[in-house]
Structures are given as structure tokens and as C-alpha cells.
Amino acid sequence: MSSDLLFPDGTVTRFFFNTPFFSLDNLLPGRPLIFITDRNIKKLYPSLFPPSRTVVLPPGETHKNRRTVNYIYKSLLEMNIDRSATLVGVGGGSVTDLTGFTAATYHRGLTFGFVPTTLLAAVDAAIGGKNGYNMGKIKNCIGTVRQPGFILWDFSFFSTLPEREWISGFAEIIKHGAISSSSHLDFLEQHTSDHFKHDKLLLARLVSESVRIKTDFVIKDQNEGGMRKLLNFGHTLGHALEHSCKLTHGEAVSRGMVYALRLSEKISSLNHEEALRLEALLKHYRLPTAMDFKPGPVFKILAKDKKKRGELIDFVLLETLGHASLHPISFEKVRKDLYDLCCNRP
Numbered sequence: 001m002s003s004d005l006l007f008p009d010g011t012v013t014r015f016f017f018n019t020p021f022f023s024l025d026n027l028l029p030g031r032p033l034i035f036i037t038d039r040n041i042k043k044l045y046p047s048l049f050p051p052s053r054t055v056v057l058p059p060g061e062t063h064k065n066r067r068t069v070n071y072i073y074k075s076l077l078e079m080n081i082d083r084s085a086t087l088v089g090v091g092g093g094s095v096t097d098l099t100g101f102t103a104a105t106y107h108r109g110l111t112f113g114f115v116p117t118t119l120l121a122a123v124d125a126a127i128g129g130k131n132g133y134n135m136g137k138i139k140n141c142i143g144t145v146r147q148p149g150f151i152l153w154d155f156s157f158f159s160t161l162p163e164r165e166w167i168s169g170f171a172e173i174i175k176h177g178a179i180s181s182s183s184h185l186d187f188l189e190q191h192t193s194d195h196f197k198h199d200k201l202l203l204a205r206l207v208s209e210s211v212r213i214k215t216d217f218v219i220k221d222q223n224e225g226g227m228r229k230l231l232n233f234g235h236t237l238g239h240a241l242e243h244s245c246k247l248t249h250g251e252a253v254s255r256g257m258v259y260a261l262r263l264s265e266k267i268s269s270l271n272h273e274e275a276l277r278l279e280a281l282l283k284h285y286r287l288p289t290a291m292d293f294k295p296g297p298v299f300k301i302l303a304k305d306k307k308k309r310g311e312l313i314d315f316v317l318l319e320t321l322g323h324a325s326l327h328p329i330s331f332e333k334v335r336k337d338l339y340d341l342c343c344n345r346p
């Protein structure tokens, strides 16, 4: 199933939904495809990646850095890749973020596309054109916004996902419901992660609805001037936790959402029952909700967040389930609340 998504700046992303990976060559004729993937995926699916057309990266978030970007540039130069090529990032969010950034900068820009192989990349990281890498503990502080030419979803990749990575994807799916669609939350409450694992039609419905919600935000605000910022619900604390506590992206964002729920109850109009309902949904999908980390190191990272402006930091809070808004909050208040929530751990 294919469709085209037109962005306000005139760029078009082709969506190949629920489409086998092997059809890529036919879908994109006439351009050499260069695959960028990671070691784990290459090992699991060796026949998909011709060595002469593949760059293999070390896996995971800890390698989403300048060193890996340089390795990709060097590999592309050694392979004599010119601007006629299309880079195809096949992997989770670390691979798609790195592929998008390299494609935007190598030879001043190549066409590129993604084949997300984690649930998280399928519903979030591959969509929206944000890409980049981390500098030390500061997440995504170098990057560009550039839409992929295509995204191909082949759900068969999920069969090899470790359970922890599968569960991680549900954090972003729940976030999409929390900020913009209470009916999406109802749908999630009626099912479990195992239902989606065993029923491909149900999974396709889940992924397509999550993709629809994210693309809606991106189309209306491609460069994050306003409403796209709401997609950061749970991410301000989440990003700081992801690096300092060695969590998956979803595990960190889940805790970040719980913290944002507490702030929402105090600062915006979210009521306690709604906050408990969302927290219960996170637990239902076996995502962590406990504030069981040391706040000191996390706070140091938070202090360098892109969203901090002087003494204020922008937090996305919920007004009700399905409606979010942006609130500038005193950094001192965030620090105090975080320490209180973490039971005054040092």
C-alpha cells in the first residue's frame, strides 16, 4: 500500500506501508541504493545487505555520535558514492537519525529513505525529518530537519526484536494518544502488547494510527515553531534519563511522562484520575513508571537542555487526556519537584 505525503515546503515523502523489504529495488528503480544498518540487524538478516552497497554501524544509542558519522562519511567516500545514490537507513532510531544526518550533509545532500526495524522507529523516529547525533551526554544537539524521500514499513523485522525494545516502542505510541487522541488511548487499553505481537492486522492499525498522529503534527509545523513541540511530552526529563541511566528511549520517556503528569496536576488542569489512568496504561504495557533514579546527575544534563531559556524551561503538560500545551516553568521548581519525587535521593 503506498501513498505520498506532501510537506508545506514542497517535499514529498512516499509511504510504503506494510510492504516487503525485497520490493525496494522495484519501487525505487534507477538509483543505486546504499544501505546503512547496524551490526545486529546485518547479523540477523545477512542476505538483505550486499557488502559492496552496505555500511554497517556499531549498534545502539551510545554510538549515535560524531565518530560514527565520520565512519559513514569515510565509508561512502571509499565506495565512491556520488549524488546519484540514495541512502537507505535500515534499523532503529539510532540508524535512521544517523542516516538522515549523513544524507543531509554528505556532498551537500543525497536523497534518502528509511526502513524502520524497531517499533519505536516505525511509529516515531523515522517520521518527521529530524535527525542528528549526540555530543557527550547532550542528546540530538547536532542535527538537521530534512524529510526522507520514502519510508517502507515491513513488520516482519519486529519478529526478531528483543522484548525490551518491543516494549520501548509503546511509550511513543501512548504519548501520541496522551497529547492528541483519547480514542487512541481507549484502543490501547482494550489490548495488550502480546495482542499486537500475534495479530498483524491489529499491529498495522496501531502503527498507522500512530504514524497519522505524528505526521499531522509535523505537517502543521515542520520546523517546530509551535505545535510540533507538543511531541516532546515526556522527553525533557526522558532525554536526560536516557543518557544518565542507560535506559531504552521508551523506558526513559515513560518515566519522563510520569513526571510531566505530576507537573500537569499541579500546574495545568489535568485531574488526578486522568493522571492515574495514563500511568496505569504505561504499566499495562510493562513500561517503568517509578522515579527510582538519582536526581543529581539527571539534573546536570537537564540544565543543558535545548528547551531551557535562562531561568525557565519549556515543559509539555496535559490539560486533559488527549490535549497538551506548552508551559515555561521555573527551573528551580523543576529541580525541587524532581528531588521531592525521587524521595530526596542524593
Ligand SMILES: NC(=O)c1ccc[n+]([C@@H]2O[C@H](COP(=O)([O-])OP(=O)(O)OC[C@H]3O[C@@H](n4cnc5c(N)ncnc54)[C@H](O)[C@@H]3O)[C@@H](O)[C@H]2O)c1
Binding pocket: 038, 039, 040, 041, 044, 059, 060, 061, 064, 091, 092, 093, 094, 095, 097, 117, 118, 120, 121, 124, 125, 126, 127, 128, 129, 130, 131, 140, 157, 158, 159, 160, 161, 162, 165, 168, 248, 249, 250
Ligand atoms: N528523529 C526523531 O524524531 C526521533 C524520535 C524518537 C526517537 N529518536 C531516536 O531514536 C533512538 C532510539 O531508537 P530505537 O529505540 O529504535 O533504538 P536503536 O536504533 O538504538 O535500536 C535498539 C537496539 O535494537 C536493535 N534492533 C533494531 N532492530 C532490530 C530487529 N528488527 N531485531 C533485533 N534487534 C534490532 C539494534 O541493533 C539496537 O541494539 C534514540 O537515539 C532517539 O533519540 C528519534
